[in-house]
Amino acid sequence: MGDRIDVAEATRAKHETAAVFDRGAATYDRTGVEFFGPMGRELVRRVGLRPGQQVLDVGCGRGAVLLPAAQAVGPTGGVVGIDLAPTMVDLTRADVATAGLAHVRVDVADAEDPPLPEATFDAVLAGLVVFLLPAPLDALRAYRRLLRPTGRIGVTTFAAHDPRFNDALTALARHLPPERRQPPNKGKPEHFATRESTGELLRRAGYHQVTIDDVPFESRFRDIDHFVAWAWSHGARAILERIPPDRLPAALADAAHALSPTGESLQLTTSVRFAIGSRAES
Structure with a gap:
């Protein structure tokens, strides 16, 4: 596994990814799915947060990890959420204020290299973000520096998507013009390809007592229109936005057929990999 990257290209790609999520921020995790x-x-539960602890949530999005972490540490603790998408931060910050969570702060910052003091946090949580970063090993090492000596890391990545979801994305991609198609291996997170490679990545970053578990989650959709609204709300919109407007109806029809040929309600199973580790050896 090579870790050398083109810094300029990596920076461009990272900000392009953040921009996709920024455009979907208003409905991100808000489509009723x-x-x-x-x-x-589940990530918060597995890391075992306790009242009074200090937590960093990198790539906090609309608060899927941030809010349960805030509940777990309580008002005597503290949670900092960071995200590179400004609209995502603005909306999540507003949600936090509405909920009266005075012990939570949300800022715009780079999940690859958070500009925060060393040895500040009891836990760093990274829900479905590290595999999107150009240099995941560097990011994990940066998180280790932010942890206190007894601190813990919690990372999630996708272990496997439902085959029908993959088929739907393939159907959409067929409608992309050649100049808008990505190279075959672009974006494939080799570090996270298997349980073994995921565990090895955390150990290379300096973590100990690493545990890896794959857990299935079920998501239900009322119909295909519900699925499409959901797809526009997260990273899948990166494909949808590259399809020319005149081709989009046909692309969505093909994706719908791949998902549910009869057009009935839909349930997808997504397997998520949980990687938990400690800064200390024991």
Whole structure:
């Protein structure tokens, strides 16, 4: 596994990814689909947060990890959420204020290298973000520096999407003009390809007592229109936005057929990989 990257290209790609999520921020995790929320709550549970602890949530989005972490540490603790998408931060900050969570702060910052003091946090949580970063190993090492000696890391990534979801994305991609198609291997997170490679990545970053578990989550959709609204709200919009407007109806029709040929309600299973580690050896 090579870790050398083109810094300029990596920076451009990172900001392009953030911009996609920024454009979807208003409906991100707000389309009536149980998806990111259960995954975030399970990450908080597995890390074992306690009242009074200090937590960093990198790539906080609309709060799937941030809000349950805030509940777990309580008002005697503190949670800092960071995200590179400004609209996402503005909306989440407003949600936090509405909920009266005075012990939570949300800022615009780079999840790859958070500009925060070393040895500040009891836990760093990274829900479905590290695999999107150009240099995940560097990011994990940066998180380790932010942890206190007894601190813990919690990372999630996608282990496997439902085959029908993959088929739908393939159907959409067929409608992309050649100049808008990505190279075959672009974006594939080799570090997270298997349980073994995921664990090895955390160990290379300096973590100990690493545990890896894959957990299935079910998401239900009322119909295909519900699925499409959900797809526009998160990273899948990166494909939808590259399809020419005149081709989009046909692309969506093909995706709908791949998902549910009869047009009935839909349930997808997504397997999420939970990687938990400690800064200390024991």
